[in-house]
Amino acid sequence: MKRLMTSMPLILLLGLLVPLSAPTVAVAAGPAVWIQNAADRAYYTSPQPQDAATAVSLHSARNEHEAAQVLVRSASAQSAVSLQAGPLTGPGGAQLLASQITVTRVEQHSGVRVIGGDSETLPAGSPPGVYTDALIENSPIDIPAHQTRPYWYSVHVPADQPVGVYRGQVTVKSSLGDVSVPVAVTVYDVTIPPTNRSSFKMNNWFGSAGWDYTGTEDSITYQYGVQKFDPNWWKVMENFAKNHAKHRNNVIYADFQALLIANTTIAADGTYNFGWQTFDRFVQLFIDQGALQYISTPHLLEPPPGDNTVQLPKLLEMLKNDGTGKVRRELVPVNTAESTAYLHTVFAALKAHLDQKGWSDRFYMAALDEPVNTPQLTQANWFFNIYKQHFSGSSYKTVEAHNHALFGSEHSELEGLTTSATPETGLYDFSTAQYQDLRIRGKELWLYTAIVPQDRYMNRFMSYHLDKTRLLPWLIWKIGGVGYLHWGWSYWERSQTMDGGGSNGGDHWIVRPNKPALDVYDSIRSEAQRDGLEDYELLNLLKASKPVAAAAIANSLITNTTEYTRSGADVVDRHRQLLQQLSTQRPDLRFPYADSFGAGGDQSWVHTVGNWSVSNGSYVQTDATNWNTVSALKGRAYGDVVMTFDAKIDAVNSGGGNTNWIGAVVRGMNATDVDTGYLVAVRNNGTVFLYRSGKELASAAVPGYVPNAVTRMKIVAQGNRIKVYVKDHPAPLLDVTDTAFRTGHAALVTGSVAGRFDNVVLNPEVNRADGKVVTATNSITDWGWSPYGLTDGRNGTTAASGGFSTEALPQASKQSVTVDLGAPGPVSRVDLWPRDDGANAGYGFPEDFTIQTSPDNSTWTTQVTRTGFANPGGAVQSFAFPSATARYVRVEATKHRVEGPGGNTYRMQFAELQAYGGNLAAGRPATATSSYEGDGWSERNVTDGSWMSILQHSMGWSSNTDTGIQHDEAVTVDLGARTTVNKVALTPRTDDLLGAFFPSSFVIETSPDGAAWTVRRTVTGQARPDSIEPIPYTFGVADDVRYVRVRSAGGLRPEGSEFRMQFAELEVSGP
Known part of the structure; x- marks a missing residue:
């Protein structure tokens, strides 16, 4: 049961999915038309779902692009099908002009290589290897009977657009009859920075001049019929620049050496006269289009010709005299007098020119691609040691994509010579502690994907779920990263790019050449990638004011690098919640939690390793074979928090014996590891320790520790200070100041032991005195x-x-x-x-x-x-x-x-x-006349600190007595002690069924003892809420109140045939 209205007639359910004031869908004898989000792939074989939306509803920041897919299908053949979009009108007559709206058709491709491991299941009746991707012209087409055609309806909201809801329509034109589709775009008071002022660094390698001097350079002339540096070549580059600006590709891949060749000469005495005209024109082109924030030059150390092993030492790209005084590229041995002298010459000239142009701080240098052995790393050391003699401080920036170990004790010199770490995601996953330690010590952390990783990792292959492309920037945000590198924006190595996605199923390119226009065709993957980059900016904006909310929203989508949602609808929903959080004045979220595990299961927890269960009043983990056995609170986050729990080791693994441990993680980034956040644990030998990303920050002996006995532990994380109390000792045994992690998940952990936990309490400043x-x-x-x-x-x-x-x-x-x-x-x-x-x-x-x-x-x-x-x-x-x-x-x-x-x-x-202070109901126990316990609904979730309705995480409370007739329900909160109150605030469910099941008539009652009740407020005729804001209900000051109850008084609001009462959050406060 997803929405708690499963018995509702479908026609009524459809009405609940669109804004109440949306125009009525026109009824015509036309094709079937329905709407799908832009984060799930639609196919020519997609059937119309029974609960499909029939209106476009988009939520957008300013300076953002938002899209939906309009799907068209009929049992009869149809012709002359296209979509016609008009302007949208909003508050005060303001408009989103038709020029800000684009409609393209989603093209399908055959012969796509299916990447194994976790590919998307095709709809029934789909031929193998056929996936949708390219976005092409919205020209009239014929659609055979029983086939679907997806259209991409995209709106760009300018940075100065007035806030409000904009309405209009898009019309499906068809020989079977026209169908008008209502459109509503909600513009929030949130503005994403322009591409050239992003907080994220997006480096999509694209072909222009140089790089490998064959496939990348030749692909432009091959695809477009142009010659390098002729007017049409520059037109192609101009359109590339426009596309980069539009898609937030702000790190421009520019081969400075290749761009020097046309204008550089060598005098008879061997003096280089570097000509920068072509390089400057190229860079300025991307600056003028608003795309360029950084410049990344291709690696200058290349494999020798014919090296198919990638194991041989590299050669240096060098500009040498071609015999006429001009220059050509040659490969020369590394670390010779000639190559060393050349690097000093070219780096000195490059630095002087970049300084003159004011571009030095924007420039990233690369030595070699994917080094695989020590000799290659030694060559990189030679290269960067020379480069560092000419670039320093903020102008010294490097980026090295790697899928083998690049750092560590045996490579300490290279570690000191690089300013960023750019591992392939699988390598990062394997060495999380190392890369987090590098990040903490000041390196930029990027992720890199290519033909790897595969299986359950995120990547942008055509056969993968579309949301994997969008979620990559989310993952990078979660791990504290700042950039993403992919090598294949336009590696068009074959003449027919509309078939397949390159030899590697989408790895080679994410756009395709639009040859007549000297431009490119975007793809649903390039759009999804931009959406993810926009999401990253929203996450950073939210983190600045509400770090817990930002982390909780990200945690609700991504558990770790391989465990995350495959539903694009989930991602679109969280995008809306980011906007809601940014536009409301409500304070940051807090997630108080207490569990003595007296009954029920562990539905509030998420784990991928170990045998976890609730048994005999404890949370038990019986697998002693793994040292990284983690169960984290699901979809929550904590900053300043006091975490208290009882822990007991039942059995230790013989490997390690009594040095094995039990404990907890606070402020973690990934909910299934101990290498992010702070691990606090006690060994069965009586040593308590604090561990962070491969380093033990502190340890101490626990006086009076008894092996295999219950041990009470308390972690106080406030600001940059972590204090750890064990048993009943009045002073902290550990007291550490550290700045690495400020917000993240909370988890219980065992390290090669079987153990149990009880009396788990997380207090995020609800009791403000706790541990102070x-x-x-x-x-x-x-x-x-x-x-x-x-x-x-x-x-x-x-x-x-x-x-x-x-x-x-x-x-x-x-x-x-x-x-x-x-x-x-x-x-x-x-x-x-x-x-x-x-x-x-x-x-x-x-x-x-x-x-x-x-x-x-x-x-x-x-x-x-x-x-x-x-x-x-x-x-x-x-x-x-x-x-x-x-x-x-x-x-x-x-x-x-x-x-x-x-x-x-x-x-x-x-x-x-x-x-x-503030909300006195936060974290307090709630009881109800009936309660649906599942899918994120629970009695405890009505006071869990989250007003966001997130399915499977925290929806709030819903009654569960569905008699199909009007009846009464009630929910009661125990404030813990008698106090003074005068206000109850009720938040409706805030998902796409905003305000559903909010009662129309109810009473608010208080009691000192849970037996004698006094009515404090009677509410009648309450309209269905249309806002995410809490609705306050004030009354005269009531003293001696311990219990607060909201009871429907014949006022359950039906949705279809169901009668329920639902609240996302119930808050109580005093005068």
Whole structure:
């Protein structure tokens, strides 16, 4: 069940998929027409789905391209089929002009090499090796009966386009009758930077002059019938430049040596007179079209002629006298007096010219392609050592694509001579720790694909799912990368480029020559690649203000390099969510989580290795054979977070024995490894350690560790500081400052052990005092009492962790204890937990005291005053007050209570202090009259901190009593303690069924005990929400509230024949 309305008649379901105000689809005796997203491939054999959309609905930033596919099919043959697009009209009469809209037809190709491993399954009736790819002219065509033709409807939104919804239509013209398709484009108040100011570096190698001087250079003359550097050749290059600007290919592949040949001479004495006219014209062409941000020159070390082994030493490309004073390219031995002198000469001239043009900081140098052995790496060292004598600082940039080990101890010299790491994705996957360490130490991290990787890795082969091409920039963003290199933008080695995709199934090219126009035909892959590059820019924009939301959205699509969605519809949906997050003023997401694994399964977790299950009140992993056995919280992310859990090693692998370990990862990039983020674990020999990307940052012995016993662990990640507490020790055993990872997933991990976890709690600043620094005018550190005990997350008093206590005091002395919350933020409730150890319960709790807040530890405001406060016993005492912005919370007592019954010693004692503000329902348990538990719906997800509706991850809560008639449902949140509230905010589901099942009539009720309820607000006639923003419902200030309930009052809103109540998020706050 995907949408929780499976019994709905199909015609009603179709209506829910389009905006409510969209024009009605014209009814005509024409062909069947339906809409498919632009991230899934459509075929000539694609049947019309039963639930197909019939209107185009696009969501776009400014300076972005967005597209959908319009599919046309009929049981009868049809002729003169084409699409006709008109302008779209928006707010205040603003328009998206017809010139911003393009319609092309998606062409199919036969003879495509199918790359094995994870190719897309063709629709029934498809011939083998036939895939769609090229985008060609929208000229009238004939369509045979029972065949489909996809059309690509694309809209470019200018950077200055007014925000709003633009509506119009596109008309399918056919001999069977015309069909009008409604179009709606929502333009958000978000602007993507232009191509030449991108945060991503896209290097698609293309043919022009030089490179290999055969296939790449000759392909232009061969395909277009032009001669190098004649007017039509330059016209082809101009159109290449326009296409690069349009598709965000901002690293221009320019062979500076090849472009020197036409204008360079050598004097009789051997002096080079380098002529830069052709090089300058070429570079300026791409600058003028807005494409060029960086220049990348081809590698200058080439294999000797006839080397089919790729193992032989390379030769240097050198410009030598052709006998007439002009120059030609020759290959000469490396590291000779001649070749060394030449490199000094040409690099000095290149640097001087780039400086003159202001291009030095844009230039990337390459030595050799895919080095495979030590002799070749030694040649690269020679090359870069010379280059570095002429280029330095910001002008020294290198890019080396490689599919064999390029770095490491045996290649340390080359590591120091390169500024980027550009591994093939599979190589990165195999050596994640190494490449992350290189990134952390300052190298740019790029990924590279060619004919490899294959299998389950992302690549842009024609037989692969189309979304793999789009997701590559997402993956690069997730791993902290900044660039992507592919060698085959236009390696047109065959005359007929409309058949197949080159000899390697799409590896050789992503565009095709449009010969009459001296231009190129785009492809659905080139469009998908651009969409991914635009997504990358949106992710970076969102990361700047909401890093957790950006990471969570990416995590919901990609688990690791081989585990990710194959659904383009999912990717399009997350693109919309990026825009929604960027355009709303709501704060960053927080994902509080708590699980004692008392019942149910592990549907909130994702894992690919190990045997994970919920059993006997624990989360159990029984496979001791792997050291990298990870289960991560699915589709969530964390920045500053306190993670607490109990861990127990049940059995160790004989390999490693008691040095094997159990623990957790915070801020990870890939949800199934320990080489990104911070791994905190305890070995069965009692050593706790902190590991990051191949390096152990810290370790310590755990006092009193008992092998195979339950060990409580706590990780406090705040800013650049990671603190680790183990068992009940009041001070952190590890305290490390590190800047490598700021946001990412949270996971439980075993390393060659079988083990179990329990009482897992992730607190992303919900209880703002958790794990924070405590200072006091007076305190003891003994018998389980310590300042840290006040915020250690334990609400009870035990011999090992009592909480906070002062020394013995006069009854009337003034004493205070202060918690530094780390940063200013809202505080509206402080919970004080008394000691609860038997007969001593409630003793030590002060009689006269105030609770104060401060933004700076200097100016204090009294929020709560109590005198003659009775012994509270062991129950938590909650103190609510109007929300204040505070970094510090202080409890100041002026009259103390004896520390035990019959005692005469006075102390101030608390088991725990907690501070809350903002949404008091965040992370709190919810119960409901009924609940659908699946596909991302759950009682717990209505307070999970995410208002984004993401199928299979977090949709929120949905009732599950589908009687087909009107009835009542309710959802209740336990705030954890009695407090003061005056507002409930309800967020509707925010996916493509925005606002569905939001009740039309309901009541908001509160209760101190879950038994006696008071109606605080009655809502009638609530319209179906048409916005992602939360709907606030305020009421008079209600004190002494622990439970908040939203109950339908005969107001379930039906969708078709179903009656349900759904909320993406329920929030509660006070005055």
